[in-house]
Amino acid sequence: MMTKVTRILMRAVVQAVLFSIAGCERFSPQVPADHASTSPGAEPKKGYKDLIVGYAQLGAESEWRSANTASVKEAAEVLGVELKFSDAQQKQENQIKAIRSLIAQRVDVIGVAPLTETGWDHVFKEAREAGIPIILVDRRAAVPPDLYVTLMGSDFLEEGRKAARIVAELTNGQANIVELVGTIDSAPANDRYRGFREILKDYPGMKIIASESGDFTLAQGKEVMEAFLKTHGRDITALYAHNDDMALGAIKAIEEYGLRPGVDIKIVSVDAARGAFEAMIAGKLNATVECNPLLGPKFLQLALQVANGETVPKWVPSEEGVFFPGNAKEILPTRKY
Numbered sequence: 001m002m003t004k005v006t007r008i009l010m011r012a013v014v015q016a017v018l019f020s021i022a023g024c025e026r027f028s029p030q031v032p033a034d035h036a037s038t039s040p041g042a043e044p045k046k047g048y049k050d051l052i053v054g055y056a057q058l059g060a061e062s063e064w065r066s067a068n069t070a071s072v073k074e075a076a077e078v079l080g081v082e083l084k085f086s087d088a089q090q091k092q093e094n095q096i097k098a099i100r101s102l103i104a105q106r107v108d109v110i111g112v113a114p115l116t117e118t119g120w121d122h123v124f125k126e127a128r129e130a131g132i133p134i135i136l137v138d139r140r141a142a143v144p145p146d147l148y149v150t151l152m153g154s155d156f157l158e159e160g161r162k163a164a165r166i167v168a169e170l171t172n173g174q175a176n177i178v179e180l181v182g183t184i185d186s187a188p189a190n191d192r193y194r195g196f197r198e199i200l201k202d203y204p205g206m207k208i209i210a211s212e213s214g215d216f217t218l219a220q221g222k223e224v225m226e227a228f229l230k231t232h233g234r235d236i237t238a239l240y241a242h243n244d245d246m247a248l249g250a251i252k253a254i255e256e257y258g259l260r261p262g263v264d265i266k267i268v269s270v271d272a273a274r275g276a277f278e279a280m281i282a283g284k285l286n287a288t289v290e291c292n293p294l295l296g297p298k299f300l301q302l303a304l305q306v307a308n309g310e311t312v313p314k315w316v317p318s319e320e321g322v323f324f325p326g327n328a329k330e331i332l333p334t335r336k337y
């Protein structure tokens, strides 16, 4: 349990995050954290403490995912929201079961971080029929727009473009690139794949010589990189990893092969998690493109607005940067994940 001081500190952090995410002007809390409003003549509005929210998390595959889970749980505790959390352990059928259970429990709003882009129409329709709004957190689902109220999270396509521009700069536009793709059919894997290739069209000297999924995990990142090295060896001059965990696994594989990660093979990944900063400080990673997992406070703010019948934008994008080894040491202590 949190002490009173921790709770006060956490509330300050949550408020700071609410105001640091894009679109916060339109979403500044309308209702005080712990009181429902009862203006005369109007329907009484819910406050955070009246809210029951479900969160169907997809799993715990990465440092990013653990930070996302912690952000949602902490925000709920600080704001006094009743949270029903489930972890699907990287299985879509588990996530669908979890959503059905949340529908049966009659929660006010369901947040879903969809494992894959496809396969959600049916269960989202069930939620709509039950009158329970769906908020997509982090990842897009390929469903008609009337099946969810809003999507909050990153521009994965732009992340892929940013990564490609950095690889081009690091290699002067001449590279044999291997790519570690994220979970097959997931929105970030699809968009980071496409965004990267969009930019590569302008660089005839940059070639993708191998591309395979490492499922966003460190273990599979290592395994797939070992296979790439076995086939292409010293021909590989650059690695693009769809997340930091896979890059960290690949770094181990490169070292075991006898090459210098970050020097013999330039490496760019996505997320900007602490592990990536440590690798940059050690000179083993050349850049990381930020993807912000700290979505909990904003998610609950949107859930409250939706539960109170307010209109919210269809997409609430995160604001994100890019980080390089040059100042990684100074920045690392400020990182929250």
Ligand code: AHR
Pocket: 061, 062, 063, 064, 065, 138, 139, 188, 216, 242, 243, 244, 270, 271, 291
């Ligand atoms: O959907 C966000 C992605 O999912 C993160 O980049 C990755 O680390 C995670 O598994």
